[in-house]
Amino acid sequence: MTAFSERVAANILPLSQSQTLSVAFKEWAVTDGMIDHEQAIETCQLCDQEDLRYQYEIANRITRRRLWVGSSCILRFDVAVLEKGVLLSGKDRERKLNRLLTETRRRTCIASLERLAAAEKDERLIAALAYYRKHEHLTPKFAAMVLWRLSVAKIEHSPTFFKVCLRRDQHKRDLQTMRLQQVHTLWPALTSAQRQTAIALGHRPPPPPVLAPPAPPPSS
Ligand SMILES: [Zn+2]
Known part of the structure; x- marks a missing residue:
């Protein structure tokens, strides 16, 4: 076994009934559980790969154990992916x-919007x-209004999850006439193409985040 498959075996076999890797994988299927951590900060619980942004939950139908893993492991090990009980194959x-x-x-977006709307009882x-x-x-x-209000109200939300539509001319005009501060508020929700549009409409991108200065060396 390679080091990679040894790691995978060490993670999955203790949670499976079969002690043969290829058979053990047949006990597992993808659930509908999924987390987008927004940053690449997590680890695949199957192969220990780090810097994972997306984690999918897989569950063993016999032992009922669960793991949070990366999509590449799901595809590589052919973990069952089902849609309404039907086993999917290929690109599906x-x-x-x-x-x-x-x-x-x-x-996630609806949950944070609902919390905000319930807290503030505002028609808009x-x-x-x-x-x-x-x-x-x-x-x-x-988007500018909602993202601003969510941060003021300190409601947990993920700005990058919101999608903004810029297809209509009216939307582009609204973006063009927006104050720079508002544009920067909705910036995280814009795709890279939409950011280019915002720049073409005369806006500047937000400044990069300021990093804390390095700690001074200890005085001797
Ligand atoms: Zn993995």
């Missing part, structure tokens, strides 16, 4: 993992929530 497996990601982000927030539920994205005006 990847598509399903992508859908889980989209759905996770959508649910309720309208933004209804708009997001219907379209699964926000207009630039809604």
Whole structure:
């Protein structure tokens, strides 16, 4: 066994009934659990790969044990991916993992918007929530308002999960006439192409985050 498969075996066999790697994997399937950590900070519990941003949950149908793993391990080890009880194959497996990601982000956004709307009882927030539920994205005006209010209210949220629509001319005009501070508020939610559009409309990107200066050397 290679070092890689030894690590995988050491992680999965104690949680499986079969003690043969290829058979043990057949006991496992992807659940609908998925976490987008927004930054590459997690570890695959199967192969120990670090710097993972997305973790998917897999569960063993016999032992009921669970692991949080990267999508590449799911695809590499052919862990079962199901849709409404039907086993998927080929590209459909990847598509399903992508859908889980989209759905996770959508649910996270709705949960933070609901908390904000309940806390502030503001018509504009309720309208933004209804708009997001219907379209699964926000207009630039809604996005700037919502992201600002979420941070002021200190409600946990993930700015990069919100999608902003810039297709209509009206949306572009709204972005163009926005104050720079508002543009910077919605910046994390913009795709790289949308950021280029914002720059073409005359805005500047936000300054890079200021890093803390290094600690002075200990005095002797
Ligand atoms: Zn892995």
